[in-house]
Amino acid sequence: MKSRDEPIPSVEVAGPVDLADELRMFLLSHVILFDSPETRKTFSLQTVLTTSIPSDLRQRFDTASTNLFNAFSGSLAAYAVGDIEEGGAWDHAATKASLALAQLARIFQEGCLLTSLHVLVNLMASLSIAIPAFSKHLLEAGIGDQDSLILVVLCDAIVQFFKKPSDSGEVWHLAESILGLFEGLATHAKDDCVLKFSILSRKAEVISILLEPAQPPPWTVRVTRLLAILGSRPLLARALLSFPETNPPPTKDLSKAPLLEHLCRHLVAFRKHNINEHYRELYENILTTLAQLAIADNQSLTALVDSPPLLLSLVSFIYHVTSAIWSEIALAENATGNHETCLVQNLRSAVQLLHYLVFTPDPAPNIRERLLYATRGPFNGSIHFFIVSFGRLAFGDPPDYLDTNCSKAIREIRGLSEALLETVVDGPEVDGIYAVFRDSDEDENIPPSEERVEASVADEEEALNMVVDDEDY
Numbered sequence: 001m002k003s004r005d006e007p008i009p010s011v012e013v014a015g016p017v018d019l020a021d022e023l024r025m026f027l028l029s030h031v032i033l034f035d036s037p038e039t040r041k042t043f044s045l046q047t048v049l050t051t052s053i054p055s056d057l058r059q060r061f062d063t064a065s066t067n068l069f070n071a072f073s074g075s076l077a078a079y080a081v082g083d084i085e086e087g088g089a090w091d092h093a094a095t096k097a098s099l100a101l102a103q104l105a106r107i108f109q110e111g112c113l114l115t116s117l118h119v120l121v122n123l124m125a126s127l128s129i130a131i132p133a134f135s136k137h138l139l140e141a142g143i144g145d146q147d148s149l150i151l152v153v154l155c156d157a158i159v160q161f162f163k164k165p166s167d168s169g170e171v172w173h174l175a176e177s178i179l180g181l182f183e184g185l186a187t188h189a190k191d192d193c194v195l196k197f198s199i200l201s202r203k204a205e206v207i208s209i210l211l212e213p214a215q216p217p218p219w220t221v222r223v224t225r226l227l228a229i230l231g232s233r234p235l236l237a238r239a240l241l242s243f244p245e246t247n248p249p250p251t252k253d254l255s256k257a258p259l260l261e262h263l264c265r266h267l268v269a270f271r272k273h274n275i276n277e278h279y280r281e282l283y284e285n286i287l288t289t290l291a292q293l294a295i296a297d298n299q300s301l302t303a304l305v306d307s308p309p310l311l312l313s314l315v316s317f318i319y320h321v322t323s324a325i326w327s328e329i330a331l332a333e334n335a336t337g338n339h340e341t342c343l344v345q346n347l348r349s350a351v352q353l354l355h356y357l358v359f360t361p362d363p364a365p366n367i368r369e370r371l372l373y374a375t376r377g378p379f380n381g382s383i384h385f386f387i388v389s390f391g392r393l394a395f396g397d398p399p400d401y402l403d404t405n406c407s408k409a410i411r412e413i414r415g416l417s418e419a420l421l422e423t424v425v426d427g428p429e430v431d432g433i434y435a436v437f438r439d440s441d442e443d444e445n446i447p448p449s450e451e452r453v454e455a456s457v458a459d460e461e462e463a464l465n466m467v468v469d470d471e472d473y
Helices: 019-029 044-049 055-080 088-110 114-130 133-140 149-161 169-188 191-202 206-210 217-231 234-240 258-268 277-296 298-306 310-326 328-334 339-359 367-372 382-395 404-411 414-421 428-442 450-469
Strands: none
Touching: 019 055, 019 088, 019 114, 044 114, 055 088, 088 114, 088 133, 088 149, 114 133, 114 149, 114 169, 133 149, 133 169, 133 191, 149 169, 149 191, 149 206, 169 217, 191 206, 191 217, 191 234, 206 258, 217 234, 217 258, 217 277, 234 277, 234 298, 258 277, 258 310, 277 298, 277 339, 298 310, 298 339, 310 339, 310 367, 310 382, 339 404, 339 414, 367 382, 382 414, 382 428
C-alpha cells in the first residue's frame, strides 16, 4: 500500500487538438482496407494525384491539386507568424482543402474515372467520420451561394453510373463510398447545412434511381437509412417532399411527391419471401423515415395523410406482414436468424404509424371511404385486407411459436389495432369479427401441426370474408 507521504505522480495535460494537422495527416495516411483482395493497397492521396487525366481536364486537375497542398502550407505559415486567430488555421485549411477535394471529385466524375472517384469519395467519407468538424466545410464548399459542390457531384454520379443496375464490382465499390459519404455528411450536418440535402429531391432522377426496386437490397437499405437520418431533421422534411426542378408538375401537391410514391412502392412489394435480413431492415428504415416526416410539421403530416397511396400501402404491408408472422412455415423456410423479432418490430412500427396518421390530423381522414374505393392494382380488396389483419391483431392471440417478447410486443398494439378497426366497422360487425378469432383460438380439436398453422390462417380469413360479405361493402 502506498504511503501518504509518497508524491502523487504528475499527469501531463494534453493541449487542444490541432485539427489542421490532424486533417493533413489523415489525408496523407488514408488507405482503403476493405476492397477486393486483389486490389493493390496504396495511399489514397497517391492514387488520386497520380490519376491519368484526359487532356481537356488536365488544367483543372493541376489547379485543384495545387490548391489542396496550399491549403496546409498557407495555414501553417500564417499560423506561425500569428496572423490567424485561434481556430483560424483550422478554418483556413478545412475551407481550402474541402473545395479542392470537391473539385477533384467533379473532375473524376466528368471524366468517368470510376476507380479514382471511388478512392477519393471513400477518403472524404472516412474524413467525415474521423473529423466530424470537416463535414461542415465540405458541405459549404462551392462558388458563391450555389448548391454544395460535393452533393452536386454525388447526385450527378448517381444519375451517370447507377441509372441501370450493374454487376460491376468497380461500380458497386463506388456506390458504397457515395452512400457512406452521404451518410457521414448527413449525420454531422448542422443548422442551415442540412437544407443542402434538398438537392436529392430537386435533382431530376436522383430519388427514382436511389429507390428503384430493381436495385440490390443492400443498396436500398443504405439509401433508406440515409433518408431516415435526413428525415429526423425538421428543417429538411418539407424539402424532401419536393419535386425535381426539371419539368415540375403544374401544381406541386406535396402529397404526390416522388419520395412518397417510391417509398410506397417498396411497402406494397412486401411478400412472404421478402423476409431476409436486408428486407426487414429496409422496411424498418422506410417506416422510420415516414414517421420522422409525419412528426416534422403540420404541412408534412398533411402531405402524408393526403397521399393517395400511403395509407393503402400501409394496410397492404400490415396485412402481408401479419400473414407471414401467423404462418410459421413461411418464416421457417424463407429466413434465418431472429426473423420473428424483426418482423414483429416491422409490424409494430407500421401499426403505430398508421394509427398516428389516422388519429392525429384534425379532421381525421376517412379511412373507411378510402378502403372502399380502392379498387385498382395492388389495392383492390383493401377493405378485406384491413379487416382481416386488424381483426387478427385486435382479437387474436399471437402464434404459439413466438417467444415471450414477441408475443408481448404484439399484445401491446392490440389497443391501437382495435381503435383502427373501429374506424371502419362498428357494432355487430365488430362482434362478428371478435367471434371469429376467439372461436378459432379456443378450438382444441385441430392438431398442432404445420398444416394446422396454414389452415388456421386460411380459415380465419374465410370466416372474416363471410362476415364482411354480409355487410354493405
